[in-house]
Amino acid sequence: MKIHLIGIGGIGVSALAQYYLSKGHQVSGSDLVASEITDFLKQPGNGKAGMKITIGNFAKNIERDYDLVVHSPAIKPNNPEYKAAKKLGIKTQSYPEALGDLTKEYYTIAVAGAHGKSTTTAMVGLVLAEAGLDPTVIVGTKVKEFGGSNFREGKSKLLVIEACEYDSSFLHYSPKITVVTNVDKEHLDFFKTFNKVKTAFAKFIKRLPADGFLVFNDDDNQLPRIENPVFKSLGYSLKQKDAPKIKKLLVVPGEHNVSNALAVLQVARILEIPDNITFKALSQFTGTWRRFEERDLKIKNCLPGQGKLKIISDYAHHPTEISATLTAAREKYPKNKIWCIFQPHQHQRTYYLFNDFVKIFRKVPIDQIIITDIYDVAGRETKATSKEVSSEKLVKKINKKNVSYLPMRKLEEYIKLNIKNGVVLIIMGAGDIYRLADRF
Secondary structure (H helix, E strand, O other): OEEEEEOOOOHHHHHHHHHHHHOOOEEEEEEOOOOHHHHHHHOOEOOEOOOEEEEOOOHHHOOOOOOEEEEOOOOOOOOHHHHHHHHOOOEEEEHHHHHHHHHHHOEEEEEEOOOOHHHHHHHHHHHHHHOOOOOEEEEEEEEHHHOOEEEEOOOOOEEEEEOOOHHHHHHHOOOOEEEEOOOOOOOHHHHOOHHHHHHHHHHHHOOOOOOOEEEEEOOOOOOOOOOOOOOEEEEEOOOOOOHHHHHHHOOOOOHHHHHHHHHHHHHHHHOOOOHHHHHHHHHHOOOOOOOOEEEEEEOOOOOOOEOEEEEEEEOOOOHHHHHHHHHHHHHHOOOOOEEEEEOOEOHHHHHHOHHHHHHHHHHOOOOEEEEOOOEOOOOOOOHHHHHHOOHHHHHHHHOOOOEEEOOHHHHHHHHHHHOEOOOEEEEEOOOOOHHHHHHO
């Protein structure tokens, strides 16, 4: 088949593109901007040619002999490539629809939740691989053990996927094992209310078949409790007997990662994987891209006594995630000065969770917090919310001496002039803030 993917630079769409390529299909794609991901997809590997990637969405990118055009959920009906595909009568699917079709062909393990699903998906994939079960994995982050990719090609009938709730995407999936790490006030630009978020998760859980399994976080009282379940339910708690052992063996810090790993342990036990194999795989897990990703650096052109520091690049962009990451950093580095540079992700998220951001940044145990400009997400912003919220307004409302605003263009110079040796610098956000760490 000839398959074209619109928005191929997205973390989910790019993994699906690699799946199609692994199955011998001819794959091309386009995105509005070049990125690490589009560069990665163009590279040949494992005996396969790289993908043809076009930067920019143009009608001419759609060829008449394409068999399928898959598009990101962010793509609108007026997109020139989408319109061209429709005009030519080519089959089109959204990413969730296309992935949903795959879940029907495999024994699928779907990992959902407001937070922790990427890490948990990666952990499940690594445990299954260690057990020799050779899973295919589609995950929303790059994993070192997958060759720095967000996709692992497997030969078995096991598929592990990250199941996102945005746009109710996960309602297209047909898993045999469902993992729900937690439920939180997330993606309110789509859901509008927290009750609608919880309703969506309840619908997702009910998609399990009669012989399916549910692994859920029994510590989270926001998780829907489904009456008369037609599946086996396994809860996990930080108070259970396995928690201390897992906390001791994990390299990745934080109570939230203990919780993630306990979910993985339950999945492994459902699949009858011996605990010693699971514990070995979990102990070797060093984290994923932009999830507490640590580097020791010496920044050039700094003043004497400055520039030797540890940088942690982290994807956290929701108040709950921010709290978990910064608390884990303080736990791991109790004696160090800790700075955090945070880039809010999306005006609408900042608008809906404004008071939650204020509460979190007032209480986190961090020495210096710099909030930079909000990262706009194409296709998911409105002019109204863009005017109503800003990083400056957020800092003003937080009203703490150690919390300040600085525009993105001034961050690099400010760090070079002010940061001292031994500081732990956390560069945080789901936008392009990670490039600041890369520049150093």
